[in-house]
Amino acid sequence: MKRRQFLTQAGAGLAASAVAAPAIAQSQPAIHWRMASSFPKNLDTLYGAGEMLVKRVADATDGKFQIRLFASGEIVPGLQVLDAVQNGTIECGHTVPYYYVGKDPAFAFATAIPFGLNARQQNAWMYYGGGTQAMAALFREYGCIQFPGGNTGAQMGGWFRKEIKTLADLRGLKMRIPGLAGQVMSRLGVVPQQIAGGELYQALERGTIDAAEWVGPYDDEKLGLNKVAKYYYYPGWWEGGPQLSVIVNIKKWVTLPKAYKAVFEAACAESNVHMLARYDSANPHALKRLVGGGTQLRPFPKAVLEAGQKAAFELYDELAAKSPYFKSIYEGWLKFRADQFLWFRVAEASYDNFVFTSQPRKK
Ligand code: CA
Numbered sequence: 001m002k003r004r005q006f007l008t009q010a011g012a013g014l015a016a017s018a019v020a021a022p023a024i025a026q027s028q029p030a031i032h033w034r035m036a037s038s039f040p041k042n043l044d045t046l047y048g049a050g051e052m053l054v055k056r057v058a059d060a061t062d063g064k065f066q067i068r069l070f071a072s073g074e075i076v077p078g079l080q081v082l083d084a085v086q087n088g089t090i091e092c093g094h095t096v097p098y099y100y101v102g103k104d105p106a107f108a109f110a111t112a113i114p115f116g117l118n119a120r121q122q123n124a125w126m127y128y129g130g131g132t133q134a135m136a137a138l139f140r141e142y143g144c145i146q147f148p149g150g151n152t153g154a155q156m157g158g159w160f161r162k163e164i165k166t167l168a169d170l171r172g173l174k175m176r177i178p179g180l181a182g183q184v185m186s187r188l189g190v191v192p193q194q195i196a197g198g199e200l201y202q203a204l205e206r207g208t209i210d211a212a213e214w215v216g217p218y219d220d221e222k223l224g225l226n227k228v229a230k231y232y233y234y235p236g237w238w239e240g241g242p243q244l245s246v247i248v249n250i251k252k253w254v255t256l257p258k259a260y261k262a263v264f265e266a267a268c269a270e271s272n273v274h275m276l277a278r279y280d281s282a283n284p285h286a287l288k289r290l291v292g293g294g295t296q297l298r299p300f301p302k303a304v305l306e307a308g309q310k311a312a313f314e315l316y317d318e319l320a321a322k323s324p325y326f327k328s329i330y331e332g333w334l335k336f337r338a339d340q341f342l343w344f345r346v347a348e349a350s351y352d353n354f355v356f357t358s359q360p361r362k363k
Contacts, residue, residue, distance in 0.1 A: 027257050033067040033091040035246075038078040038099065040198060041071045043219055045278050049150040049244065049271040050094040056267040057260075065260050067092070078196065082247060086143045091252040094149055097135075097245050098179045103142070106325035108180050109333055110135050110146060112242035114312040116333075119151040119241030119276055121340045126243070129336045138325045145253050147268035150244035150275035153283075155236030156220065157300055158213030159204065159229035167303045176200055176212035180315065181238030187311035188304070197223060204228040213238075217286035218279060226295045233298050237308055244275065 035054060039046040047069075054067040070090075072078030081093035082100045098111035109116075109131070117125060125131035126148045139146045158177070164170060171189035182192030195203050195212070203209045205228040212229070213236060214220050226232070246268045256264070291297060320327040 027259060028061060028064045029257065031065045031256070031260065033065075033252070034075070035067050035069050035092045035094060036074070036076040036081045036084055036090050037069060037071055038081050038093070038095040039072050040078075042222060043197070045152075045218065045275055045282070046150070046215075046244070047071060048278070049275040052274060053094070053149065053246065053267045053271045056270060057263055060263045060267070061260060065256075065263065069094075082142060082144070085247050085249050088143075088249055088251070090249075092246060092248040094244060094246055096242065097146070097247075098242075101179050104138060104325055105180065105319045105323050106135075106138050106329050109329050110139075110243060110245050112239045113316070114181050114184050114238035115240070115309050117241055117337060117340065118344075119153050119243075121337070121344070122151065122241045122243050123148065123272070124340065125333065125336050130332055131336075134329045134332055138329070139247065140250065143250055144247040145250050147246045147248075147265060148243050148272045149246035149268045150271055152215050152239070152242055152244075153276055153279050154216075154241060155239040156213070156216045157233035157236045158211055159220065159225045160211040160231040160233060160298075161204070161207075161229045162210065163231055163298065164233065164301065164304065166301060167307055170304065173211055174209045176203065176209050177238070179238075180312075180319075181213075183315055184238065184308055184312045187315070188307055200225060201228060216279065216283050217290055218282040221286045221290055226290050226293060230294070230296050231298050232290065232295045233300055235300070237300070237305055238312075243272075246271075 035050060037047050037050045039050075041047050050069050054069050057065050057067055070076070076084040076090065076093075078095075079099050081090075081095040082097070082103075084090045085093045096111045097107040098113075100107040112122070116122075122131075132146070132148075135146055158175070160173075162169070167188065170185070172191065173189070174191045174193055175185060176193045176195045177185050177190070178192075178194050182190075182194070185192050193203075193209055195209070197214055200212045200214060201224045204212055204225065212225060214223060214225065216236075220226065220232075248264075253261070316326075316330060320330050
């Protein structure tokens with residue numbers, strides 16, 4: 001190419017982009033949203049996923065789409081994020097839908113139900129197993145659209161002041177355990193309590209409650225639960241892979257330019273991956289510190305798991321009879337779960353069971 005010809009073409013290119021610039025500016029309007037998190041700032045895995053999301057959205061739109069994140073209680077109480085998004089007080093929220101089982105028990109499927117899916121299976125259900133579509137009608141009734149926005153992985157069963165050696169030891173025990181898990185526990189004789197995370201330490205210390213579950217080693221250590229209860233039980237059979245959701249007011253969502261929607265959705269997916277990675281990375285160190293400090297690790301007796309599972313599925317049949325959403329979502333979810341468990345017990349479970357519990361033989 002001759003130099004003169006090149007310059008002419010380059011000039012044409014510049015002219016073309018100069019003409020196109022106003023159109024780009026128009027498709028990138030300045031938008032300011034507010035997002036309420038259900039979590040306090042000190043829980044940096046849960047709240048932090050929201051921070052990551054809003055930063056990514058701002059960076060990817062050259063600062064045009066700004067979302068201001070508020071911690072639990074700053075503008076909305078942590079347990080009322082859905083209400084605030086529904087009535088348009090805020091455009092979006094970062095929360096766990098099972099906080100809203102009082103409105104409809106079917107919200108729990110977007111987070112976790114006892115003896116449900118693990119984190120990978122929850123993602124598979126949401127992204128490729130019809131989960132997002134199954135949940136959409138329920139969220140739409142509350143004026144929202146929902147995106148997976150984090151996962152803690154399988155949780156711990158919580159902190160107990162006394163050992164649980166038999167099913168009978170649960171009887172009369174006052175335990176902080178919310179949602180459907182609380183309903184299942186009550187069928188095993190537990191008296192479930194709804195207490196916010198920030199008040200757990202005091203409630204256990206004062207003996208207002210006998211036991212409390214929160215998340216897992218990394219978060220539980222931050223709340224200081226190891227200082228007020230000695231026995232740390234596993235697994236949290238009510239939360240095999242609880243998902244956090246980003247919820248957006250539908251009327252606000254439809255006003256977003258297509259490119260902003262794509263960025264927002266990608267940022268949700270990124271937060272979903274990173275929250276689990278952070279937990280998986282941080283939990284072993286926290287667990288070592290806890291055990292080093294005197295925490296006694298205990299597995300739940302098999303009888304507790306078996307009784308819990310039986311009570312859970314009896315509860316689901318009752319909920320399906322009461323909530324049309326629960327019934328319709330549960331039917332598809334149950335089939336999906338059966339297929340997932342069939343597959344996971346072949347390669348995944350046999351791999352995990354062998355390598356997690358054995359050491360390579362030393363020469
Ligand atoms: Ca929990």
